[in-house]
Amino acid sequence: MPQDETMAVQQSSSTQSSDRVLLEVRGLKMWFPITQGLVLQRRVGDIRAVDGLDFSIRRGETLGLVGESGCGKSTTGRAILQLYRPTAGQVLFEGTDLTRLRGEALRRMRRRMQMIFQDPYASLNPRMTVGNIVGEPLEVHNIGKPEERRQRVQELLEVVGLNPYFVNRYPHEFSGGQRQRIGVARALAVNPDFIVCDEPISALDVSIQAQIINLLEELQDKFGLTYLFIAHDLSVVRHISDRVAVMYLGKIVELTTRDELYSNPLHPYTKALLSAVPIPDPVVEEKRQRIILEGDVPSPANPPSGCRFRTRCGLRMDICAEVEPEWRETAADHWVACHRV
Amino acid sequence: MERPAEASVAATPTLRVGPQRFRELGLMLQAFRRDPLAIASLVVIAVFVFGAIFAPVLTPYPRQGLGDPNILEKFRPPSLAHPLGTDNLGRDVLARILFGGRTSLSIGFLVVLIAVAIGAPLGAIAGYYGGWVDDVVMRVTDVFLAFPSLLLAMAIAGALGASFVHAMIAIALTWWPWYTRLVRAQTVSLRERYFIEAARSIGVRSPTIIVRHVLPNVFTPVLVQATMDLGSAILTGAAISFIGLGVRPPTAEWGTMISTGRIYFIERPWLAGSAGAAIFLVTLAFNLLGDAVRDAVDPRTRRAAE
Numbered sequence: 001m002p003q004d005e006t007m008a009v010q011q012s013s014s015t016q017s018s019d020r021v022l023l024e025v026r027g028l029k030m031w032f033p034i035t036q037g038l039v040l041q042r043r044v045g046d047i048r049a050v051d052g053l054d055f056s057i058r059r060g061e062t063l064g065l066v067g068e069s070g071c072g073k074s075t076t077g078r079a080i081l082q083l084y085r086p087t088a089g090q091v092l093f094e095g096t097d098l099t100r101l102r103g104e105a106l107r108r109m110r111r112r113m114q115m116i117f118q119d120p121y122a123s124l125n126p127r128m129t130v131g132n133i134v135g136e137p138l139e140v141h142n143i144g145k146p147e148e149r150r151q152r153v154q155e156l157l158e159v160v161g162l163n164p165y166f167v168n169r170y171p172h173e174f175s176g177g178q179r180q181r182i183g184v185a186r187a188l189a190v191n192p193d194f195i196v197c198d199e200p201i202s203a204l205d206v207s208i209q210a211q212i213i214n215l216l217e218e219l220q221d222k223f224g225l226t227y228l229f230i231a232h233d234l235s236v237v238r239h240i241s242d243r244v245a246v247m248y249l250g251k252i253v254e255l256t257t258r259d260e261l262y263s264n265p266l267h268p269y270t271k272a273l274l275s276a277v278p279i280p281d282p283v284v285e286e287k288r289q290r291i292i293l294e295g296d297v298p299s300p301a302n303p304p305s306g307c308r309f310r311t312r313c314g315l316r317m318d319i320c321a322e323v324e325p326e327w328r329e330t331a332a333d334h335w336v337a338c339h340r341v
Numbered sequence: 342m343e344r345p346a347e348a349s350v351a352a353t354p355t356l357r358v359g360p361q362r363f364r365e366l367g368l369m370l371q372a373f374r375r376d377p378l379a380i381a382s383l384v385v386i387a388v389f390v391f392g393a394i395f396a397p398v399l400t401p402y403p404r405q406g407l408g409d410p411n412i413l414e415k416f417r418p419p420s421l422a423h424p425l426g427t428d429n430l431g432r433d434v435l436a437r438i439l440f441g442g443r444t445s446l447s448i449g450f451l452v453v454l455i456a457v458a459i460g461a462p463l464g465a466i467a468g469y470y471g472g473w474v475d476d477v478v479m480r481v482t483d484v485f486l487a488f489p490s491l492l493l494a495m496a497i498a499g500a501l502g503a504s505f506v507h508a509m510i511a512i513a514l515t516w517w518p519w520y521t522r523l524v525r526a527q528t529v530s531l532r533e534r535y536f537i538e539a540a541r542s543i544g545v546r547s548p549t550i551i552v553r554h555v556l557p558n559v560f561t562p563v564l565v566q567a568t569m570d571l572g573s574a575i576l577t578g579a580a581i582s583f584i585g586l587g588v589r590p591p592t593a594e595w596g597t598m599i600s601t602g603r604i605y606f607i608e609r610p611w612l613a614g615s616a617g618a619a620i621f622l623v624t625l626a627f628n629l630l631g632d633a634v635r636d637a638v639d640p641r642t643r644r645a646a647e
Contacts (some may be wrong), residue, residue, distance in 0.1 A: 081542055110544030123535035127557040137543045186543070 022194060022226050023080070024056040028089035032071070034301060047301050049075040051250035053089070054327060055335075057194070062220065062227040064241030064258070066234060070297065072250045073230045074118075077196040080228065081113055082106060093117070094192070111141050114187035118199040120179035123169040130182055131167030137189040154183040159222075160215060175209035177232045184215060188328045194226045201236065213240055238262055243333075246270045249308045250300055252327075257336040266292045268313050269293075289318070307339065315340050372637040379633030382626035389623055393442035396527055405432035406440035408591025426611040429601060433616050441593035441616065446623070448509055448578035448587075449571045455513035456574075457567055460520025465555045467521065468528025469547065479525065482518035490515040494577060498586040508587035512577050516570065523566055527559040561638050569631030570623035578618050595620050 012139045030050035035041040050072045057063045057227040065073050079086045082098050091098040093113065101109055101266035114137075117123035124133055134204055135153045137145060139237065144152060153239045160181040171179055180200060183245040187195050197216065217240060220226060223285060231237050238258060242337040245255040254267040279285045298304055304311050310320040373379050397403040411431035419426045422532055435563035467478035485493070498513035531537060531554075540550050579596030581587040588594035590601075595616040602612030 069459060083538060083542055107544045107546065110542065115539070116543040117535050117539060119535055124538045125540075125554050125558070130552075136540070136545065140545045140549065183539075186539070190543075299408045 014192055017179075018021070020058050021056045022339040023092075023096060023228075024092040025053050025080065026090040026092065028079060028091065029087045030066070030075050030084055031087040045301050048250050048303060050079055050086075051300075052305070053256055055245060057226055057228060057253060059193070059222075059226055060224055061242040062229050062240055064237035064244040065228060065230045065247060066232060066237050066244060067247030068232060071247045072300070073232075073247055074198050076247070077115070077198050077228060077230050081110075081115055081196055083115075086148050105246075108141075111127050111137075111190045112192050113194040113196070114190070115191040115196045115198060116183050116187050116200045118179075120176055120183055121171075121203070121283055123183055124173055124179060129164075129168050129170060130174075133171070133182060134185045137186060141190055143190065144338070153185075156189055157182075159188065159219070160185045161211075175208075176204050177211060180204060180208075180212050181215065183221070184212075188219065188223070191223070193223070194228070197227055197229045199230055199232070202231065202233065208307065209236070216240065234273060246273065246333070249297060251308055251337065252335075253309065254334075254336045256336075260331075260334055264334075266330065266341045267309075267338050268332070268340065269309050293296040307337075327333055367620045369637040373633060374635050376636070378629050379637070382513075382629040382633070385622055385626040386630065389442050389619070390446060392439045392644055393446050396436070396439035396443060400433065400436040402433040402436045404434035406593060408432075408593065410591075416605070418609070419611055424620065425571060425615045426609070428612050429605065434598075437593045437598060438595070438615055438619050440489065441595045443625075444505065444588055444592060444594040445575050445578060445596070445620070448505070448628075449575035449623075450511070451509050452516060452578065453567050453570050454576040455509070456516035456570070457520050457563060459513070460517035460532075461524045461556065461559070461563055462551070463517070464521040464524025464526075465528050465551045465559070467549050468525040469532055469533060469555055471529075471532075475525070478521065485515065485518045488515070491577060491580060494581060495584065495586055498581050503586050503589055508578060508581045511586075512574060515540045516574065519570075520563065520566065523557050523562060524556075527562060528555050531555055531558055546581065565635040565638060566630060567607050568634050569628060572627030572631075574626070576620060576624050 028050055029048070029052055031046040033043045033047050034045040034047060036044045042080050043224050053076060055063070065076065071270070075084065078084045080091050080098075082091070082101070086099050089099065091110065096109070098106070098109065126138075131150070131153050134156055138152060140150045143149070150167075153167060157166060162178060162181050162185070166174075166275055171182065174182065183200075183296045200216070204212060212309050213236065216227070220227060227240075229240055230236065239260045243255065243257050244261045245252045246261070246267065247253070248269050252268045254261065254265065261270065262274065264276055268291075272293050275291040277288060291314070295312050298308070298311055304321070306322050307316075307320040307325050310316045313320070319339050323339070325339045327335060327337045329335050329340055348627055394400060400406055402411075409432070411427070413431060414423075414427050415429055415431035417423050417427040417431075423433050423435065425438065428434055428437065464484075467475040488496075493515045494508075497514055498508050501507035501511065515527055537550060537554055540554050545553070578587060579594070579599070580624045582594045582596030583600045587602065588597055590597060599613045599615035600622075601608070602614070602616060606613050
């Protein structure tokens, strides 16, 4: 359905100037300390889950963030929303640095950015009714009187395709897809500008996944939402994203528009990832060459020197171990970090 | 709508962590009904609670139950007029047991109530905030738990002076750390659950998260622990009164009754014997009830019983 509309959004996004940027991430690092000792804890190292990200998200677009498990995708989303306080870097939301906000100022800011979670079973309090779950954001931000809130909750349920009479039910009475709709309604309640979708469909049945994706696209058109869409499923990301960032071991290795990424991937890791996607055309699929990566992902506690991907890269050179490749724009709106490009 | 939702519930083991109110409650009651010990203990407790509440109506000697002596009839053995005999001041022992139940049962309930009211929020705060808050709270509980609880209760009751309220405070002060530990452990595991993170991402303030998202989800284990503790709290209350640090005569209390009755125990065993039997029955009943609640709440043991 909204396929052509996202195309339109994407086309206009390539001509957008920087003042349409909603969120800008500069040098974002999220290190988790590794400590030793029971009473006197010593810091013996760090898990560098996210290690220096620079990118921006434009108003109204969907930025897809892909990468394999443990590469720091979800950590990035949480660090942007300040659910984890970043170790270094800035997160500028319309020019306000979220990393500097504390307490009440940050809490008020949360009205404008929400999150949809991966697991619709664990992200809803089993002791609260659907009405209370969806109405909670309104309540904690003092929006409307109780009667108006009730009405708004029923509207929200309708918007996400649930029966408004469900307000008095408990989460366990719903299926996975319905629960995810409740999660979406909760995120929408305060009319946010920006939503981090943390693998919102990977815990759902395949038959339900498309419904939720379509719902998210519909809502984006209706309310002008901006998404950071985290996923590991490349075909889903291709469907929903305007631009896509590819992450490997705490770093973004390539970032460009959706069509450019899928037609002209530059980074060897992106190429390897894309070669793993089956093509729904038997003739082309026949010719598809899989690039099989050697070895495992190195530990984020002790990442390789220079380029992090070099240990598994088929194109590695001597310089890759010594110098970290520069994050640069090789063509308009096509960013990549690789010595080979 | 209803059917597939339930099917998915059964397929998802993670759901078991937080009980789902009504359906869960129904299953609990079913499992409970099948447990004869649970029913028996519930009946025993109901009889004692009923007797305590309606004591003035149930006995022909309400004045004696409240403490008025009737010296002419002292040490009467059990008879039709006095089913459990009379005590050293001629008061009807049955009346004293019924009125004593008012004191002993209130001590039990109030002690557990105070202990939960202090212990559970502290445990949730320690577990939710972690860090130095956690360290401070847990070291304080360690200090309280380092003393043998009866000795500590005796010391506090002794320092405050013997009275019903002081005994209650003394026992509750030795009891709350258990709830702090229990709730903290539960909270630490809850804190990592997505719905807590969701609450934070919405902008819910931490105290609200604790009250609305943490505490309701630790209710079940606290209920089990509290049920089991009721018996022990009554027993401890009786022990404190027995050594004269609790309820003062002429107020009827089971521990005090044993204390006075023990002097005459060889010739007139009905004095200490009836009070002892009351304590024994109530404590046992609460312990069995606690076991039954625990089994009924835990879906694994519940299924085994089915």
